Amino acid sequence: MNIETRPSRSACIKRRELLKCAGGCLGTAALFSVAGRLNAFSGEKNAVAAPQVGDVFVVYAAPQTHNPVCLKDLVIDAPPVLVRARDPVSGIVRDDNGNASLILLVRVNPKKITPELRESSVQGVLAYSAMCTHLGCLVENWDAEKKRFQCPCHKSAFDPVQGAKVVFGPAPRPLPLLPLRVEKGMLKVAGEFSSHVGAQHG
Numbered sequence: 001m002n003i004e005t006r007p008s009r010s011a012c013i014k015r016r017e018l019l020k021c022a023g024g025c026l027g028t029a030a031l032f033s034v035a036g037r038l039n040a041f042s043g044e045k046n047a048v049a050a051p052q053v054g055d056v057f058v059v060y061a062a063p064q065t066h067n068p069v070c071l072k073d074l075v076i077d078a079p080p081v082l083v084r085a086r087d088p089v090s091g092i093v094r095d096d097n098g099n100a101s102l103i104l105l106v107r108v109n110p111k112k113i114t115p116e117l118r119e120s121s122v123q124g125v126l127a128y129s130a131m132c133t134h135l136g137c138l139v140e141n142w143d144a145e146k147k148r149f150q151c152p153c154h155k156s157a158f159d160p161v162q163g164a165k166v167v168f169g170p171a172p173r174p175l176p177l178l179p180l181r182v183e184k185g186m187l188k189v190a191g192e193f194s195s196h197v198g199a200q201h202g
């Protein structure tokens with residue numbers, strides 16, 4: 001587990017860094033595809049690696065940019081941004097679990113989502129596990145036309161406005177949802193994942 005340099009807590013990630021990452025970050029993270037084919041957050045050690053309430057988010061492909069992602073940085077219907085959770089006090093980035101550590105942040109039109117989903121979102125921003133529920137690959141592709149997440153391994157597609165419901169392919173269940181809240185403009189974790197992260201064996 002990396003211990004990051006303590007960040008400036010008042011600033012958000014620079015917008016140009018985030019825009020560079022929208023889409024581009026997803027490809028970089030493919031390196032973790034094989035390492036991530038494990039059940040996630042199932043052991044005691046891994047429980048600590050799971051996102052905790054109050055964690056902020058840092059962009060995966062810009063670890064040098066320690067500033068957290070803020071609500072204002074995310075644009076409706078733009079490609080998702082791949083992030084990891086970070087303890088805002090210790091600066092620890094929760095990166096021990098390969099693909100299971102990776103989270104997709106996406107902003108949709110809040111009018112398009114159900115009241116139930118809205119409760120876990122912040123003004124249309126939703127956070128989902130980036131680990132495929134089929135065999136645990138990284139869900140690293142974005143269908144810009146249909147506005148869906150896509151897994152490159154066996155083509156499963158997930159619709160963010162329907163709670164990341166499976167709309168194509170062999171994945172057996174939606175990507176788990178991570179509840180969000182906003183504090184001083186920064187997006188933060190507000191609860192646990194809605195279900196088991198990654199593939200479920202046995």
Ligand code: FES
Nearest residue numbers: 132134135151154
């Ligand atoms: S691992 Fe994602 S569709 Fe098979």
